[in-house]
Amino acid sequence: MNISNESPLMELVRPDIRGFAGYNSARREGVTGSIWLNANESAWRNPADAGLGANRYPDPQPAVLRQRLATLYGVRPEEVLVGRGSDEAIDLLVRALCRPGQDAVVIAPPVFGMYAVSARLQGAPLVxxxxxxxxxxxxxxxxxxxxxxVSSGAKLVFICSPANPTGQAVPVADLLALARRLAGRALVVVDEAYGEYSDQPSLAAEIAGQPNLAVLRTLSKAHALAAARIGCLLADPALVAVLRNCQAPYPLPTPCVQLALAGLSEPALAATRERVQAVRAERERLRVALADAPGVRRVYPSQGNYLLVRFDDAGAAFARLLEASVVVRDMRASPQLGDALRISIGRPEENDAVLAALQAGRAAA
Known part of the structure; x- marks a missing residue:
């Protein structure tokens, strides 16, 4: 893919990557035909293939999916890079922008762990x-x-909003001010994995006017397609082009793309919106009820589909929940969260099971 060297973002990209063309796979050559003999694929379908055409390599960036995601998030298709969940985009950003041992990554813990994992794998200093x-x-x-x-010479600043696991959202105006301050110095990446559950609007519409701003989105949460592993980076087209050249040749399996397209149909989107509202209502119900549960010291406000809860004895609470076959996220190894559990918002009956298990602790006492 051609990359515009006129974009100011190119100064943030590793010098050795700016002209990197990547692997020119058979599906990136842009040719058409009816007899495909250019990719060393099998000409026959697997006996278990029920119409998927899985014997052929998939389109690396299906135009129809990029267009649908662009429409969903209010950006242009050329501002969309589709990948294997948000994790792939995080890894690609760190690898393409950060020289090992030189270019730092800034994060605000406690936060989603993959920012630190990607930085460590790249050898990028973590601030x-x-x-x-x-x-x-x-x-x-x-x-x-x-x-x-500024002081560390960081190339990337990751901010999760709504934040995982702590639940807060960062005001749009404040994030834009941060991006403006770091223009020419660093890319500000706002992870909006839980954006559908938030009262706050997305920053996606601001990317065109603020090239050093990028947004992560995913179909794993509100759209209920976690197993499909479809996420995207919304960013300046020049950065999207760079990352495409760093991406694996065929990142999007055909069955996952088909499931994503079906999940982004108008009827599916309408159902998703209804479920988001149901989660928001359950989030408030559970927040109020948990505040009165035995052993609970604090329930944090949340803009995501989860609640962070501090306990007098988080280990005992975790064990009681497991005894009731309720699995929550143990946050005790995270900084500042040595007494905390994160509880995803489930169906009403699942949330009731959480409350019943914690109340059982009061009865046992």
Missing amino acids: EVPLRDGAGGFDCDLEAMASAA
């Missing part, structure tokens, strides 16, 4: 600016993050 835990919940110290990015 941590801890979240602040206040009366209203956790919040990002964006001023400190900006200063840390």
Whole structure:
């Protein structure tokens, strides 16, 4: 794919990657025909193939899926890179922008662990600016993050909003101000994996006017397609082109693409919107009920489909939930969360099971 060297973002890309053409797979050559003998595929379908055509390599970036995602998120198709969940985009960003041992990555823990994992695998210095835990919940110290990015020479700043596992959303105006301050220095990546559950609008529409801003989205959460592993990066077209050249040749399996397209149909989207509202209602119901549950010290407000809860004895609470066949996320190994569990919002009867298990602890006491 051609890359515009005129984009200011190219200065943030590793010099050795700027002209990197990547692997020119058989499906990137742009040729058409009816007899395909260019990719060393099998001419016969597998006996178990019920019409998928899985004997042929898939389109690396299906145009119809890019267009549908662009429409969903309010951007242009050329601003969309589709990949294997958000994780692949995180890894591609770190590999393409950060020189090992030189270009840092800034994060605000406790936060989604894949930012740190990708930085470590690349050998990129990791700069941590801890979240602040206040009366209203956790919040990002964006001023400190900006200063840390400048002083460390960071190329990437990852901000999760709504934040996993802490639940807060960062105001759009504050994120835009951060991106403007770091223009020419670093790419600000806002992870909106839980954006559908939030009161706050997406920053996707701001990308065209702020090229050093990028947004991560996924179909794994609100769209209920976690097993399909479809996510996307919304970014300046020049950056999208760079990352496509760094991406594996065939990242999107045909069955996953077909499932994603079906899941983004108008009837499916209407059902998703209804379920999002149901989750938001259950989130509030569970938040109020948990605050009165035995052993609960604090329930944090959340803009995601989960609640972060502090316990007098998180280990005992975790064990009681497991005894009731309820599996939640143990956060005790995370910084500042040594007494906390993260509880995803389930169906009403599943949320009732959480409350019943915790109430059983009161009866046992």
